[in-house]
Amino acid sequence: MKFIPDPIGRFCHRMASPPHFYALSGKLLPWLTGIFLILLACGLYGGLYLAPPDYQQGDSYRIIYIHVPSAWMSLFIYIVMAITGAIGLIWRIKLAEIVAISSASVGASFTFIALVTGSLWGKPMWGTWWVWDARLTSELILLFLYLGVIGLYNAIDDKRTASKAVAILALVGVVNIPIIHYSVEWWNTLHQGPTVTKMDKPSIHVSMLIPLLLMAIAFKFYYVIAMLQRARLELLQRERTAAWVKKLVSEPSNSSS
Amino acid sequence: MNLQEFLAMGGYAFYVWVSYGICFAVLLANIVLPVMQRKQLIRQLAEKQQRQQP
Amino acid sequence: MSLTHAFFAILRRDLILAVRRRSEIANPLLFFILVITLFPLGIGARPQLLQAIAPGIIWVSALLAAMLSLDSLFRSDFDDGSLEQILLSPHPVSILILGKIVAHWLVTGLPLLLIAPLLAVFLGMPQPAIGVLLLSLLLGTPVLSLIGAIGVALTVGLRRGGMILSLLVLPLYVPVLIFAGNAVEMASNGLPVTAQINILIAILLLSLVLAPWPTAAALKMSMN
Numbered sequence: 001m002k003f004i005p006d007p008i009g010r011f012c013h014r015m016a017s018p019p020h021f022y023a024l025s026g027k028l029l030p031w032l033t034g035i036f037l038i039l040l041a042c043g044l045y046g047g048l049y050l051a052p053p054d055y056q057q058g059d060s061y062r063i064i065y066i067h068v069p070s071a072w073m074s075l076f077i078y079i080v081m082a083i084t085g086a087i088g089l090i091w092r093i094k095l096a097e098i099v100a101i102s103s104a105s106v107g108a109s110f111t112f113i114a115l116v117t118g119s120l121w122g123k124p125m126w127g128t129w130w131v132w133d134a135r136l137t138s139e140l141i142l143l144f145l146y147l148g149v150i151g152l153y154n155a156i157d158d159k160r161t162a163s164k165a166v167a168i169l170a171l172v173g174v175v176n177i178p179i180i181h182y183s184v185e186w187w188n189t190l191h192q193g194p195t196v197t198k199m200d201k202p203s204i205h206v207s208m209l210i211p212l213l214l215m216a217i218a219f220k221f222y223y224v225i226a227m228l229q230r231a232r233l234e235l236l237q238r239e240r241t242a243a244w245v246k247k248l249v250s251e252p253s254n255s256s257s
Numbered sequence: 258m259n260l261q262e263f264l265a266m267g268g269y270a271f272y273v274w275v276s277y278g279i280c281f282a283v284l285l286a287n288i289v290l291p292v293m294q295r296k297q298l299i300r301q302l303a304e305k306q307q308r309q310q311p
Numbered sequence: 312m313s314l315t316h317a318f319f320a321i322l323r324r325d326l327i328l329a330v331r332r333r334s335e336i337a338n339p340l341l342f343f344i345l346v347i348t349l350f351p352l353g354i355g356a357r358p359q360l361l362q363a364i365a366p367g368i369i370w371v372s373a374l375l376a377a378m379l380s381l382d383s384l385f386r387s388d389f390d391d392g393s394l395e396q397i398l399l400s401p402h403p404v405s406i407l408i409l410g411k412i413v414a415h416w417l418v419t420g421l422p423l424l425l426i427a428p429l430l431a432v433f434l435g436m437p438q439p440a441i442g443v444l445l446l447s448l449l450l451g452t453p454v455l456s457l458i459g460a461i462g463v464a465l466t467v468g469l470r471r472g473g474m475i476l477s478l479l480v481l482p483l484y485v486p487v488l489i490f491a492g493n494a495v496e497m498a499s500n501g502l503p504v505t506a507q508i509n510i511l512i513a514i515l516l517l518s519l520v521l522a523p524w525p526t527a528a529a530l531k532m533s534m535n
Contacts, residue, residue: 049263059267066280089528109283117276124272144482151475152465164532165465168525169479172461175521176483179514183486190493226287233295240302249302 016095018235019244025228032225039218046211054208063121064208069216070114071135073223074142075177077107081149082174085167095231097163098238100170101153102230106223108146114139134188138181145173159238317402318410325414328387339380340422346372347430358435365434366444366495373423373448374484377455378477380419384411384460385467385530395534398527405523408530412460412523420452436499443498443508447491450511457522458483464529486514 047065054061081103088097118136119129130136149166156162239245266273312320329335350368351361388394388411397407427448431441462480466472494507 053267058269060269060272062266062269062273063276066276070280106287109287113280113283116279120272120276120279124269141482141485144478148475148479148482151478155466155469155472155475161468161532161535165529168461168529168532169465172483172525176486179486180482183489187489187493222284226284226291229288229291229295233291233298236295236298236302240298245302246306249299249306 016093018094018239018242019248021095022232022235022244022248025232029225029228032221032228036218036221036225039214039221043211043214043218046207046214051208051211052205057125060121060124061208063117065211065215067114067117067121068212069219070110070117071139072216073219074107074111074114074139074146076220077103077110077223078142078145078170078177079174081107082167082170085163085170088163089167089171094238095235097160097167098231098234099227101149101163101166102227102234103223104146104149104153104166105230106226108143108150109226110219110223111139111143111146115143132188134185137188138184141180141184142177145177149173312402314402314406317400318406321397321407321410322414325411326417329414329418335380335383336418336422339376339419340426342379343372343376343423344426344430346375347433351434362435362437362499365431365436366440366492366499368434369427369430369444370447370451370488370492370495373427373452374455374481374488376423377420377452377459378480378484380415381456381459381463381476381480382473383419384415384456384463389467389533394530398531398534404527404530408460408464408526409519409523412456412526415460416453416456420448420456423452424448436495439501440495440499443504444495446508447494447511450508450515451487451491454487454511454515454518455484457518460526461522461529464526464533466533467530468533487511490514 043065048062051062053059081100084096084103085100087093088095088100115136118133118139122131122133122136123129149169152169153159153162153166156165236245264270264274347368350364354360354364385394388397397411398404400407424445427444428441431444436444459480462476462483463472465479466476469475490507490510494504494511497504497507
């Protein structure tokens, strides 16, 4: 804590205290959900209705509005997981540990979505459900990395220890991801040749780009919502004997929120 | 463009709607499951507390 | 005791222990040979087909053999408490751990190199490719031990860590598999492989420098 000035450190500490976080996230969640739903509605309306069909792929390209943002999120969340894991590891901040592990399942879900939608997009474009395309392959390996993180966390009984293990693994993974990605890309160009350029760059027009960006922002909000929900559960499970949880549970008005 | 045409997605209806369906099913599950588990946990803890101090 | 002394003391101790328990050397080696024998039985012994997939078979088998041998890296030291002693020593833990990894590689990785030419002949690999295969194994298998050490360190405290270990370690092995397998394949076709070998050297150096740190951290975590 030496590099951080005292008042800021104290502020962070208070913010990171479990009861405060639990109450604050509870207040923020309806707002976040509202913003997410608005963004999602705009993005879907723009993407599925307003945007014209692609001149090569017809309407099938509309999968891009969930496929590409999911793929972005899958990588983004892994990096967030590694950073918060590192914070938890270095400064022993319980909340950072919880954010790290709560991100893992959301990230794995986005990776799964990117894979499934990629396959569903690939079927009409390539004629097969699965092609060993560089992006799909690295996405698959990323899914294994996520599953490793989740599996390791569940395998260790003591959750503080499990969080440390997860943080170390996430950091190792984050160093490896660029290497894996580069190697897969290199492998792909050697073995496949330029087969799938069609999917890489659908001629993107502004009317297609704006919904894509809206969806990307909506997914960012979604990530925060889902992560907070998971973190609230995780927090209660870990702190079930703490005084603030007992107080929370005994208040009937809170038990429903 | 009428609704029929919109749903047909230029012949790609299956791929597009299954993609969106799976996507939102997974996203919804990621919200609903933790919320349900948390409520269950709160209920359990409340019951336990009541049993301990009637 | 200086750091170099400590490093070599650990190395020597682990080698002596390994020689006493010879099965630890023999098992991954037998596994390696056995898996490679299974492939012709499974897909048919057409020479052309075997030759085409030989680099991939040998490297995938090496990957699996390396992964199976990982458990012995810290297991016995963890069980009998000597790992705790290592962690308590005044020397940097990562260097001492590196000593253990090097010993482990000498015991489980190096034998793969010795047996590989024989298996390459089994699979009908052309002469010049065998040299590249050996070079790729020489550069690649230490990386497998180094990366694997992180995974074992994370799971050594678990009762059933085997399954989870493969999930942690195998995805991280992908770059080695790609570059090494490709180098051998290119060499079989008489193409230059400088790029692949250079990348393997870079990966080896990188993991040599970086991998002992998380391994040491993970061991400390597993101990308490």
